[in-house]
Amino acid sequence: MGNFFIDPVGAAQRVFRKWFWLGPLVLISIVSTIAIYMRMPLMQHVLEVVPQPANLSPEQFQKNISIAMTIQRISMYLTPVLTGVFMAIQALILFGMCSIVTVNAKFRPLFNLVAGCSLIQMLAAIASLVILKAKGEVSTMAELNPPLGLDIFLSEEANKYLTAIIGFFSLFEIWWAVMMVLTLSAAFRVSKGKAFAIVLPLLLLGLVFRLTGAMFQRG
Numbered sequence: 001m002g003n004f005f006i007d008p009v010g011a012a013q014r015v016f017r018k019w020f021w022l023g024p025l026v027l028i029s030i031v032s033t034i035a036i037y038m039r040m041p042l043m044q045h046v047l048e049v050v051p052q053p054a055n056l057s058p059e060q061f062q063k064n065i066s067i068a069m070t071i072q073r074i075s076m077y078l079t080p081v082l083t084g085v086f087m088a089i090q091a092l093i094l095f096g097m098c099s100i101v102t103v104n105a106k107f108r109p110l111f112n113l114v115a116g117c118s119l120i121q122m123l124a125a126i127a128s129l130v131i132l133k134a135k136g137e138v139s140t141m142a143e144l145n146p147p148l149g150l151d152i153f154l155s156e157e158a159n160k161y162l163t164a165i166i167g168f169f170s171l172f173e174i175w176w177a178v179m180m181v182l183t184l185s186a187a188f189r190v191s192k193g194k195a196f197a198i199v200l201p202l203l204l205l206g207l208v209f210r211l212t213g214a215m216f217q218r219g
Contacts, residue, residue: 012183016109028122124170164210
């Protein structure tokens with residue numbers, strides 16, 4: 001699995017192994033489950049210290065906190081399934097793009113590619129958790145998602161959409177994109193430009209999710 005961090009040619013060889021995806025899926029699921037578990041007390045604290053909306057009674061406010069934490073627990077238990085489904089969706093998008101640009105690629109190797117490169121995004125989750133633990137107590141939702149890109153230079157009062165766009169292009173996201181393009185190019189023997197065109201929809205989808213999340217933030 002280590003090839004997917006620094007060795008596109010070596011990673012390309014693993015893409016065609018039948019059960020390669022299983023290792024990354026298990027490792028990412030374990031790390032993600034632990035990360036959610038360790039973040040839960042921090043999230044509960046933030047939910048409890050934020051100002052109570054004027055249109056909610058104390059009972060309704062506490063009920064909303066309870067619902068939010070229940071959703072977190074459910075997502076923690078479903079992490080392996082959700083991770084696998086998200087990987088499959090990404091692989092399907094790549095499969096569709098390969099058909100459009102006439103690249104002969106099957107679903108399983110593309111699923112292996114997505115699973116392997118997702119290890120880089122797993123590192124981003126680890127880095128985020130390390131920063132949170134080093135910071136100690138957090139008091140806002142923004143602090144629960146520490147900046148990993150150029151958004152580190154923006155204040156919490158900055159435009160939330162600008163912050164989402166700049167923050168999306170973090171070191172880990174760029175690293176992931178580069179390895180996706182180079183590995184896909186080496187595995188299926190296509191130009192880097194065509195490989196980038198195949199991967200581009202995944203980048204755009206990630207950016208859309210980031211902007212959608214920003215829509216539900218206050219400010």
